[in-house]
Amino acid sequence: MSSSTVTTWSLEQTSPADLRPAAEPEGDVRIVRAEVPSPEFSRFLYTAVGGDIQWTDRLALTHTQWREAVEQPGTETWVAYEKGTPAGFVELVAQDDGAVEVMYFGLIPAFRGRRIGGHLLSYGAARAWDLADRWPDRPETKRVWLHTCSKDGPHAMDNYLRRGFRLFDTKTADEPDVTAESLWPEARA
Template sequence: MSDTTRHAPGPATTEVTIWSLEQTSPADLRPATAPDGDLRIVRSQVPLPEFSRFLYTAVGGDIRWTDRLGMTYAQWQEALERPGAETWVAYENGTPAGYVELDAQDDGAVEIVYFGLIPAFRGRRIGGHLLSYGTARAWDLARRWPERKPTERVWLHTCSKDGPHAMDNYLRRGFRLFDTRTVTEPDVANPGPWPGADLR
């Protein structure tokens, strides 16, 4: 007697490579030249979940940033209000172009938790300058948060879902690879800044 039971296929998955990079001295930073034009980088000093969620979805929607999409308003607020958390936003001609989110950790490390540009602003030499500026703010973060230890290390991770120029930008800015791992993640649709907004 043959087994004719059919099992429904499981959810599709994707293998993702994660690279972790670091700087261990402010002297490691190799700043990019600032692009021409009206580009300003400003710290968002009011913890505002609505604005942070906009930045997160607008920057990460086409590269499958999904880990924060299920967070409640209160969870966003908690993340933004933790001591040593900072969001630095790049504006071109008054329009948000991208951002860097920093997280000061108890061991003297500062993580660049999120970094990226809204798609319309990519490929215009803004990313190198924004990363340079955000990394410099990670190194001097304790000046604005005297209760935090002086920064001894700045680190971040990027992955194979990120844009094709992400790794090169990090290496050019003086970050060094210290860990590589591969994980399996659910294969999700690009969420875009709002449902159905993926234009690719």
């Protein structure tokens, strides 16, 4: 099997004051929390956003494992909709040490390049900072962090930096080349 060298960057904000929100996009764009955990909806979002950029880490999860992941206390999914159609999502996962990880973030390919991503990331980071308000048993957020890699879209890193995230770690590794399963493989870019 062939492999590729992949660089992974870890970024963080250590204060709510670090967040530099993007302007809201024009048009009918709303961001709504998916308050009822649904493994089916989560898997739809995951494959729709990550199918063309080789998101594969969750594809082997069973329905039970996926349900456990989305039902974990302090886990939230926020979905961007344009004119009522899902455009992308951000999944937040609260950790015991007061950190909140932006576990997944991205847009469905048809919605990229429309200024929705900066707004969704801004909104998601703000919700990470106030997550304890919705989950009183979770510690107050002290840090919001995420990782991105060289397989992600060409504007991902710039979006993170513009929102006030700072680089704190870089790793490079060889990873096997895979073709991510998608709802419609022929729709890959």
